[in-house]
Amino acid sequence: MTRTIQQLRTDARLIFDAGIASVDPVAAVQKTVTRQGDFLSVAGEVYDLRQYAHVYVIGAGKAGATMAQGLENVLQDRLTAGAVTVKYDHVAPVTTVTLHEAGHPIPDAAGVRGAEAMMHFAQQAGENDLVFCLLSGGGSALSPAPSAGITLEEKQQFTSLLLACGASIDEINTLRKHLSRLKGGQLARLVAPARLITLVLSDVVGDRLDVIASGPTVPDASTFTDCREIVARYRLMDQLPPSIRSHLQRGCAGQLPETPKAGEPMFDRCQTVLIGSNRIALQAAAQQARDLGYPPLVLSSSIQGEAREIARVHAAMAHEIRQSGLPMSPPVCVLAGGETTVTLLGQGKGGRNQEFALAAAMDIDGLEGVVILSGGTDGTDGPTDAAGAVADGATARRAQALGLNPEEVIQRSDSYSFFNALDDLLFTGPTGTNVMDIYILLVG
Ligand SMILES: Nc1ncnc2c1ncn2[C@@H]1O[C@H](COP(=O)(O)OP(=O)(O)OP(=O)(O)O)[C@@H](O)[C@H]1O
Numbered sequence: 017m018t019r020t021i022q023q024l025r026t027d028a029r030l031i032f033d034a035g036i037a038s039v040d041p042v043a044a045v046q047k048t049v050t051r052q053g054d055f056l057s058v059a060g061e062v063y064d065l066r067q068y069a070h071v072y073v074i075g076a077g078k079a080g081a082t083m084a085q086g087l088e089n090v091l092q093d094r095l096t097a098g099a100v101t102v103k104y105d106h107v108a109p110v111t112t113v114t115l116h117e118a119g120h121p122i123p124d125a126a127g128v129r130g131a132e133a134m135m136h137f138a139q140q141a142g143e144n145d146l147v148f149c150l151l152s153g154g155g156s157a158l159s160p161a162p163s164a165g166i167t168l169e170e171k172q173q174f175t176s177l178l179l180a181c182g183a184s185i186d187e188i189n190t191l192r193k194h195l196s197r198l199k200g201g202q203l204a205r206l207v208a209p210a211r212l213i214t215l216v217l218s219d220v221v222g223d224r225l226d227v228i229a230s231g232p233t234v235p236d237a238s239t240f241t242d243c244r245e246i247v248a249r250y251r252l253m254d255q256l257p258p259s260i261r262s263h264l265q266r267g268c269a270g271q272l273p274e275t276p277k278a279g280e281p282m283f284d285r286c287q288t289v290l291i292g293s294n295r296i297a298l299q300a301a302a303q304q305a306r307d308l309g310y311p312p313l314v315l316s317s318s319i320q321g322e323a324r325e326i327a328r329v330h331a332a333m334a335h336e337i338r339q340s341g342l343p344m345s346p347p348v349c350v351l352a353g354g355e356t357t358v359t360l361l362g363q364g365k366g367g368r369n370q371e372f373a374l375a376a377a378m379d380i381d382g383l384e385g386v387v388i389l390s391g392g393t394d395g396t397d398g399p400t401d402a403a404g405a406v407a408d409g410a411t412a413r414r415a416q417a418l419g420l421n422p423e424e425v426i427q428r429s430d431s432y433s434f435f436n437a438l439d440d441l442l443f444t445g446p447t448g449t450n451v452m453d454i455y456i457l458l459v460g
């Protein structure tokens with residue numbers, strides 16, 4: 017049976033949607049945390065709610081509201097109170113938890129108030145209490161608790177510097193952890209001796225729990241010495257606000273306590289569960305592909321690199337599958353995920369997924385029975401209202417007919433206008449989740 021291009025496009029969209037649905041925060045929390053009467057089951061661990069006087073919820077991240085909603089649905093009357101910080105407008109219907117809307121990616125005063133509220137519940141919780149911590153992408157900027165002597169303004173200035181210097185997220189968060197009163201395992205210190213369950217939705221390649229939202233409840237292996245090296249690597253020393261420079265210097269001189277390390281007894285009372293990730297989304301997408309009659313091949317959930325280069329690799333796979341049936345003969349669905357980057361060449365409008373689809377379109381020009389979809393799971397690709405775009409072997413020719421030259425469009429970094437003109441943008445609206453991006457190659 018050969019499928020039409022329209023069929024392949026429809027199926028690619030169904031496969032993408034299945035990936036997103038599997039990491040929907042409300043559903044993911046309710047799948048991980050289940051309750052039967054007085055018993056709570058969390059990824060295999062059982063908690064007897066009769067042993068806990070209070071149950072609190074704290075957390076930070078763009079998916080905080082929907083994660084809290086899922087947890088409220090499970091805990092119902094057993095939830096005492098809570099404070100979760102989310103990005104402005106990233107709200108959801110919750111009843112017991114207080115949502116603090118705050119600034120991202122530059123922290124603001126509302127974020128500081130949210131972090132204070134979180135620390136308040138963490139400290140208030142005693143030996144007979146249970147605390148849930150909900151973490152997702154954006155959690156670092158949304159939980160500013162600058163160390164003593166550092167002002168919010170200095171933290172803001174420092175954040176702008178960090179985001180622009182080219183450092184990776186684990187380098188950025190290593191610095192954040194050493195300038196904070198709650199990041200890098202320090203929140204777990206405040207929660208002790210209460211029992212702590214952390215639910216995590218990963219937005220970083222590799223899903224490192226000590227990196228996501230700056231790992232406030234897990235051991236931190238990094239040190240002040242690492243901070244000094246990162247500052248040197250990106251030549252930041254001269255630009256640091258004086259209070260931050262002196263804080264890091266005192267830390268390196270052993271005058272400040274280090275972040276909590278693995279093996280500290282308080283971590284015995286902590287459970288941490290990854291409830292959503294790019295890999296989980298890819299696995300769900302693979303299942304949907306199988307159901308639609310495309311044997312799936314999942315390549316990797318850790319794709320990184322320049323979007324147009326990664327796209328060319330996908331186009332090359334499409335050619336190979338068509339020509340030789342390697343590594344699999346059609347029908348097949350090749351799935352990958354991760355987060356690419358775009359070196360901007362022009363002043364146009366676009367996103368990394370739209371640029372991916374554009375570069376792919378150029379390389380699969382004329383190829384039959386091939387569709388490539390690239391989309392951000394948060395539904396927002398770059399500064400646009402589209403999640404990504406879809407390309408096939410006729411895309412480049414259809415564009416030429418409209419007077420659009422794909423090569424020129426890449427030079428202008430204008431992928432949004434390109435796919436908008438073709439009506440091939442991918443729209444989902446904000447999905448409430450974020451596990452990076454998904455790339456789907458369908459050969460029918
Ligand atoms: N015209 C453009 N063409 C292609 N990519 C672009 C363009 N303008 C911005 N981008 C890319 O969009 C990305 C920023 O997108 P976005 O705001 O979604 O951030 P993000 O990295 O996804 O962060 P978050 O996790 O907060 O969503 C950057 O990688 C940037 O290079």
Ligand SMILES: O=C(O)[C@H](O)CO
Nearest residue numbers: 153154155156228229
């Ligand atoms: O908040 C953060 O630190 C980033 O989004 C990575 O999780």
Ligand SMILES: [Mg+2]
Nearest residue numbers: 392394396398
């Ligand atoms: Mg995004």
